Amino acid sequence: MEKIIASIITIGDELLIGQVIDTNSAFISQELNKIGVWVKRRVAVGDSREEIIRALNEESRDTNIIIITGGLGPTADDITKPVLCEYFGGKLVMNEEVRKHLVYLFEQVFRRPLIERNLKQAELPEVCTVLPNARGTAPGMWFEKDGKVFVSLPGVPHEMKGLITNEVLPRLQKTFSMPFIAHRTLLTAGIGESFIAETIKHWEEKLPEHLKLAYLPNYGMVRLRITGWSTDKAKLENELNTEFAQLKILVQEWLVTDEDHTLPMALSKLLRLKNKTMTTAESCTGGYIAHLITAIPGASNIYKGSIISYDNEIKIKELKVSPATLQKAGAVSEEVVKEMAAAVLMKMNTDYALAVSGIMGPDGGSPEKPVGTVWVAAGDRNKLVTQKFQFRFDRDRNIEMTATQALNLLRKFIVEHA
Structure with a gap:
């Protein structure tokens, strides 16, 4: 047809x-x-x-x-x-x-x-x-x-x-007499578009002519979408399911979700399935992570609130960050984000917490901590994991990248430690 x-x-x-x-x-x-x-x-x-x-x-x-x-x-x-x-x-x-x-x-x-x-x-x-x-x-x-x-x-x-x-x-x-069109979409994180293409090239080369793979990169994430069209709906669905299963195996190490969902949606779904809650302590992102989570319907079931400690005074007063830690390590440090996460966990009484502090630019950097330096902490009351990032973009994209990597760090923590 x-x-x-x-x-x-x-x-x-x-x-x-x-x-x-x-x-x-x-x-x-x-x-x-x-x-x-x-x-x-x-x-x-x-x-x-x-x-x-x-x-x-x-x-x-x-x-x-x-x-x-x-x-x-x-x-x-x-x-x-x-x-x-x-x-x-x-x-x-x-x-x-x-x-x-x-x-x-x-x-x-x-x-x-x-x-x-x-x-x-x-x-x-x-x-x-x-x-x-x-x-x-x-x-x-x-x-x-x-x-x-x-x-x-x-x-x-x-x-x-x-x-x-x-x-x-x-x-x-x-x-018109229409053919049937169907899609299968998954989301990956922590791997570039080119590296994925190399990893799956042999599988992609063998795809039938009526199935097409699309790469959709965005802020440290890559969506992979298989699209097919046919007059035989049942046959097409079966083909897509078979190929999609193979693709998931090939990218399992970086797989976030096998649905056409954003990272905040995937994290929210994970929390709902486990009946758990989260909170955030944000400095450099100024509430942007909270916005991403609360933009999803049903967020009240998994998200309790945030403390936006943009200024060090708020870190000290509301999150009990030690002035000595700030003096010694600086606001953008592993020590500070760990204290922020631990404090917001207790204050909001949630299962998980996420804390970020960084330098978004265009000013504020130094040789030791240039613009784009970000520290993230994620975890629960038993354990906190941290990760340092060094982004190289403008202010808006640095904020986007920070939110993406922070949400993914918490998602991986939940999957690995639940």
Whole structure:
């Protein structure tokens, strides 16, 4: 069966200048993938007639589906609708169902006057199939041309998601005969992308043509994802399971989780399975580790709190770090992080603790302790392990790397000492 291929075009000057981050494409790609559509390209263009038309022409050459988001609002810079009307022919006409929906929204929900500018959102190309937007004012539009499907959606994420789920995906499944696409993903830590590739190269070379391995490195971690496609779902699932089992054996030494989870998610799941709790004492990361843990639903079951001892005075007062230790070893030292971890364990009354202290830059380093020097302590009331890191990046990435390595140190401690 032929692959069904899609492109995503996002429209808006705000995307090109970085004023707004494009999260729509990620959601659309994931949802299309679930029904067997392979996303080949994601393209961003500005609010320009010429650029929109050029993108439509280029993306429709070798894809079956083109999903467009943005530019459907009521203001002058929202030009997607008239450009699509020109591209597909025809003219704008008032859609009575959309008009009624707008009247309802403004009178019953928004409780403000419906002005002419808003009413114009009910004017739609006569050659499109209207996709009702239950979550907002701008409807979606479905066009077909030369065997290709074009779908235009509002850029507001909440509205776009509703249209994708309720209108677009069901229509696509009726229009195309889809192959089945499936993934298997694992996460590794403590090994570089190139070294992994060398380790598993013989296995990778023998993968069937319809299975593809992707390397996804990020902040000291590498995700490995096997993707396969087939018309036979059961056969594909069996093949993926077999290959994934072999891959896990090859990377067992560095394996964090065999699910498509982040490191904080993997650590949180481990704690929940063991019915244990943790706490943090953070200096150089300023609460960032706490943020990563508490961003996960259900964090209250495994995480009690943190002491952000950014200043030495707080280390002394709240974590009982000895002034003599600070004087002799300095705040960025093995001795200090061990005292921080031991104290926060008792203060928060948890099973495990994590403590970090370091120099994130760009200033504050010395020949003995240059920027990027970090000490981490992790453990329980019986034992604490420590590790020194020397990062070489800018401030933001040093903080990210510190959090990643600290969380992984605690994860390994729990696995090895539980």
